[in-house]
Amino acid sequence: MKQTSDAPPSGEELLRILAALANPHRMRILATLWANGRNYISQLAREIGISRPLLHLHLNKLEEAGLVRSEMELSEDGKALNYFEVTPFEVLLHPHVIEQAAQSLPPENRKEDV
Amino acid sequence: MKQTSDAPPSGEELLRILAALANPHRMRILATLWANGRNYISQLAREIGISRPLLHLHLNKLEEAGLVRSEMELSEDGKALNYFEVTPFEVLLHPHVIEQAAQSLPPENRKEDV
DNA sequence: TTCATGTGTAAGAAAAATCTTACACATCGG
């Protein structure tokens, strides 16, 4: 019944989450989905006021980070609509959390590695 | 005695913080400073294994986001050392926090604005 | 003076992220 507190994210996971959130469009997208509930791409694009391909790209980044999830659904008139909704998340940003996450990062180019 | 819980960051603040943390080098820099305590640039560059100008650049980003602070200090032998240390921070990443932060973002290019 | 240490920053290359435009395909309804 894992619910009370999420396991601390790995370095890569945390990086993906941070990069996904560190953009005004994606921030607004997530905020809109959270405030107004699930919605499909074309409609959401109109509401936010950005092009559909651009929204598509941003939603992909959010989904890869696990912050939203999508589901195909048939509308009454037979259109295939791709609905997105926020995946509830809760990540604490604290120096100690960063320290832990950094330990699982690949050992990066040291001077000796050359 | 503001200490118990920080005020929720504005959209711009949060964006700066997220962008600052969303980078493996800067994550490692912060982690090292937190684990080993304050240190000056040249020494930290050697420990982490990146060039000093590059570290300088990353430390600037971290400082602009308010995640580290710096202080000039004279060493025993008279060198001016720029010491950096982590500014303790605590930011909760949650859909509702994002929603609040997004409200203080500039109204971005709508289709109508053209 | 010269060398080793520290500081800072500017210029340009290189890489990554962002955004637009255009195309392709599907279904329903007139």
Added chain:
DNA sequence: CCGATGTGTAAGATTTTTCTTACACATGAA
């Protein structure tokens, strides 16, 4: 069939971020 709606994605321009290299300046010790 055709137009309006939905889906996806690829190609290329543009912008931003990242990184290297090089320079300039300061101090203490040999």
